[in-house]
Amino acid sequence: MTANFASGSIWTGDNLAVLRGMNDACVDLIYLDPPFNSNRTYEAPIGSKAAGAAFKDTWALDDVDVYEHGEMAERNPAAYAVIEAARQAHGKSMQSYLVFMAVRLLEMRRVLKPAGSIYLHCDDAASHWLRAIMNAVFGTSSYRNEITWKRTSAHNDATSFGRVSDRILFYGAPINRDAVRVSLDPAYVEKHYRHSDARAGVFGPVRSSDLTGPGTSDGESGKPWRNFDPGKSGRCWSVPRTGDYAEWIEENVIPGYRSISGVHGRLDALDAHGLVMWSRNGYPSLKRYLASSKGQIPSDVWADIPGAYGKERTGYPTQKPLALLERIIKASSKRGDLVLDPFCGCATTLVAADRLERKWAGIDLSPLAIKLVDERIAEERGLWGGANALDAPPARTDLGELPNYRTHRHRLYGEQEGVCVGCETHFPFRVMEVDHILPRVKGGTDHPDNLQLLCSGCNRSKGGRAMAEWKAAQCRNGD
Ligand SMILES: C[S@@+](CC[C@H](N)C(=O)[O-])C[C@H]1O[C@@H](n2cnc3c(N)ncnc32)[C@H](O)[C@@H]1O
Incomplete structure (x- = not known):
């Protein structure tokens, strides 16, 4: 709207x-x-x-x-x-x-x-x-x-x-x-970005991240690479090809990286460009530089x-x-x-x-x-x-073309069966007046939901007040 x-x-x-x-x-x-x-x-x-x-x-x-x-x-x-x-x-x-x-x-x-x-x-x-x-x-x-x-x-x-x-x-x-x-929390950086290499001067410290994911596979991602068999620990290769880090690698280290086909092909490229870290017991992981982080x-x-x-x-x-x-x-x-x-x-x-x-x-x-x-x-x-x-509230324009509120007098008289909402007394049609439950100066509209019939006495007594205010005042006065 x-x-x-x-x-x-x-x-x-x-x-x-x-x-x-x-x-x-x-x-x-x-x-x-x-x-x-x-x-x-x-x-x-x-x-x-x-x-x-x-x-x-x-x-x-x-x-x-x-x-x-x-x-x-x-x-x-x-x-x-x-x-x-x-x-x-x-x-x-x-x-x-x-x-x-x-x-x-x-x-x-x-x-x-x-x-x-x-x-x-x-x-x-x-x-x-x-x-x-x-x-x-x-x-x-x-x-x-x-x-x-x-x-x-x-x-x-x-x-x-x-x-x-x-x-x-x-x-x-x-x-x-x-x-x-x-930016990443300095305590997190200190704890996780514990490594360094020749690129550290440009890309900052390095953290290691897994190159494998859970589950085994009969395809290439389940096959050993450089004598490391992920299937032995119930895992398979998970080498980024899409996503933010693959994009960063392509832009900053290995041109054309995301187009390299095959899991082992990408592992070869990462290793050749010094992006694979090997643990003492021969477990490979991926290097991630602080500069590649988009923050948290x-x-x-x-x-x-x-x-x-x-x-x-x-x-x-x-x-x-x-x-x-x-x-x-x-x-x-x-x-x-x-x-x-x-x-x-x-x-x-x-x-x-x-x-x-x-x-x-x-x-x-x-x-x-x-x-x-x-x-x-x-x-x-x-x-x-x-x-x-x-200082005046805006007038709603989303209720369509509303007819003059007084045209609702007959309908309301029927709906209320001739009874004034204020004093709950039956009156002839001629003494009933259409009233805005919430006055227009307080943001009330001419929409039928905001209209009611009051007898002329109640309408005068209510004046410019909202129905809630008038009713509350009546309770206060014990009316
Ligand atoms: C906690 S202050 C807001 C401070 C604001 N966030 C700022 O950074 O300056 C609350 C404000 O609500 C206003 N206020 C209280 N009742 C209000 C009402 N019925 N209608 C409009 N403003 C009201 C007060 O005049 C006051 O300026």
């Missing part, structure tokens, strides 16, 4: 309304770094670029949360059950936080392309509950990793081991492995990316480092893809996406976010035309 907003858009406001206004399946990658339920209020230091930025991360159960939680029983029973378990095991603050997250994650699921990916950044305050909610919303089959990001080397916690890491829950498509390779795929523990520091630091509370976002964006998107950060803070994701030539959009409650996006991207690009600053 095509996005109904331009790349470079950034909204100031609650992301729920903005997400609700976005077309289905239009985003390739979502990274979100929401408040973590840390029970703190974050403020940027006075004098920093981000001075004035603050957000609360304490959660109290609201009537709206209770109502929305109840609604979830129908929309996503699994998420409802997880939140109910959290309420019992952890308390109402966790319930409130998880309702906040779950309603937004359901929208993110809708706007994400089926082949897209999502990374949810959190810490151990709620990562276990969030993972259960993510399983309920995105499905366990989309789960890829729970990444541990070591953000600092020491943290003084009075009663526990120092909390130095965050969690990043990753769901979605397989990663682009070659885009995220890093990072594990699920990321200890090689420090927190944002130096010139990169804006002072924005909880700012994440660009290198972290660059790894995520490279792993799960390609040039031209659309990256969305619905809690974009000081725009780290957006700056990283811009650098990597992705399209991007962000949302944040804080008006400072837009100012920082402009400043940071202008610094990167030199001349910069400015982000597309918005």
Whole structure:
């Protein structure tokens, strides 16, 4: 589906309304770094670029949360059950936080392309509950990793081991492995690349790798070569002919290597060019030079990316480092893809996406976010035309040509059997009015699923509120 907003858009406001206004399946990658339920209020230091930025991360159960939680029983029973378990095991603050997250994650699921990916950044305050909610919303089959990001080397916690890491829950498509390779771990190099030869000055140290594989064979790959019979140990020759190392050998040591026919022919060529190592008891193995390594795929523990520091630091509370976002964006998107950060803070994701030539959009409650996006991207690009600053949610364009919502009055009157959804009283047709369950200013649409009939009294009382807010207020007032 095509996005109904331009790349470079950034909204100031609650992301729920903005997400609700976005077309289905239009985003390739979502990274979100929401408040973590840390029970703190974050403020940027006075004098920093981000001075004035603050957000609360304490959660109290609201009537709206209770109502929305109840609604979830129908929309996503699994998420409802997880939140109910959290309420019992952890308390109402966790319930409130998880309702906040779950309603937004359901929208993110809708706007994400089926082949897209999502990374949810959190810490151990709620990562276990969030993972259960993510399983309920995105499905366990989309789960890829729970990444541990070591953000600092020491943290003084009075009663526990120092909390130095965050969690990043990753769901979605397989990663682009070659885009995220890093140099081999020096400890691994020291342990395995123990050999050297005349080429070491150019190609670095050498490790040995097997030239045989499991299983015997009646063909050439099972026959002895240079007095070594692999069949004696239940093995057969396994000499690279395709793949990265065969390509490297052809480019760097043996021209035409991959066209050499026959297993023994390739073994002869490797030996003639000094690529076979012989052990004292006559066991041949293949030399692999460090220079031929394409690097390794990072594990699920990321200890090689420090927190944002130096010139990169804006002072924005909880700012994440660009290198972290660059790894995520490279792993799960390609040039031209659309990256969305619905809690974009000081725009780290957006700056990283811009650098990597992705399209991007962000949302944040804080008006400072837009100012920082402009400043940071202008610094990167030199001349910069400015982000597309918005505060009204986008209007969906993927629902087809919808008739005027008032034309649903007769149908709804029949479906509701003349009963007002608000006060549950029967009324004559003339006093019934078509109402948006979620108002258009909050991302609601004219789609029949978002329409209901209220009597004129209830419609006036509800006003511009969402049905959930109005119902919650009624409970509060004991109506
Ligand atoms: C942990 S910070 C994100 C930091 C960001 N990753 C960065 O590198 O700067 C969380 C952000 O979420 C924003 N936020 C909280 N609730 C929000 C909501 N309902 N809609 C949009 N933004 C929200 C806060 O203003 C804050 O900037």
